[in-house]
Amino acid sequence: MYLFLISSKTHRFSHALFQLWAKVFFFISGLWIKKEYRYKPEPKKTYVFVANHFSYLDIAVGMGIIDHNFAFVGKSSVSKMPLLGYLFKKLHIAVDRGDKNSRSKTLVRGIKSLARGKSIFIMPEGGILSTNIPKMHQPLKDGPFVMAVENGVPIIPITFKNLYDIMPKTTIKGGRPHVIFHEAIETKGLNKKDIPMLKERVYNTIQGELDAFYKMAPTPFVEK
Template identity: 55%
Template sequence: MKVISKVLGSVLSKIYNIWCIFWLVAIFLVLFPFMLFCIKIKPLNRYGTKLTNLWADLFFPIAGMPVKIEHRFTPDKSKAYVFVANHFSYLDVAIGMRVVRNYFSYMGKSSVKNIPLLGYVFAKLHIQVDRSDKNSRSTSLLRSKRALQSGRSLFIMPEGGILSKHIPQMLQPFKDGAFLLAIDAQVPLVPISFLNLYEIMPEASLNWGIPKVVVHEPIETTGYTKVDLDYFKAKVYQIIQSELDSYVEKKNASKK
């Protein structure tokens, strides 16, 4: 009986993943011409970002995964922020599109550029970083500074990738970039806790679940300098990790 149950579970999982992949690609292909139009006309770039929001808005309900967002702070869409979150799953970027409603750019790995069509959109709407190339890092930081100066927010996972060996403990130390950019532009840092995405998508396949996210109160950087870098890194870590620890404790308690 256990063998039959395991086989059935495996088959259903594969069907579910095929369903999700189909709709993820189908929605993107429908929206791609409109994204391309917005990319080609610079004043319309922000609408390209809105279309990526729409992509996430459509996909997650169709996938049966309505995202549960706890807003302890609702960002002002007319202001710029540096959003920072933990990074344990390949699902994080897609969920970020559902959560962040400001005009924003991801600052992420350049490997995305190798994905047909999506790579092009990412390169035009977001900021790619090749950590092995010093010139790439300098160019990316310059683009990020200009984005904040123009009123566009940034979304950065300061762990620098899915690197933690002890999920849900975040990798330390954080990369400096997000915090230096926020301090330089004197814009608030907004911590975001992705509570259970590593359970829904631990590797390359999806398990069904309800994504849970907490958007925390902003941390003001006005009046601070680069001397305070470690303070902000520690503060963001404490806020996000405390929420992750609380989630795990509640989940474990409910099993008893």
């Protein structure tokens, strides 16, 4: 796979191999992912995919369920891992969330990736930060929504329903991962003033599904 990373022209093929690896991993692990589509992403369209983040399993599941060519935006610490870190740096976008300059560069790279027709997969909570799982951490980060608005591409919320139950810490307990692709949220004609509205729609969509699944009272959206 490393040979295919030498040229940017072969990144798409290398990314496809990475996705295939994820699918094979879940198959042989017996973790057969159940995908529920409220909306089926169009193969030739570009999207910003956003999901809740409670488990270390989330990233691998995202790699296995999103069939588009995409860049994952994740912590810079991943890029420091042997071998896997090299792949991550070449195919995806690393961000040091504690560094304002790094966050700015990440935003620019994400906008450019979308402009080239490459989708983005990102967790708008900014990490596994919730202290009350399955309640999402608030407020959501602006980055994913700025990327989408700047390019006028749709946002697709994804609910990872039970991944925390399957892998709450670092040990997999078993079970069948269940994910939901929600209706796309259009951003054409919108601007940065509309970002709070987009954040609220995404939050209510993802958290609403979690509230229903875990039989919890609705959790209000918090902007600041």
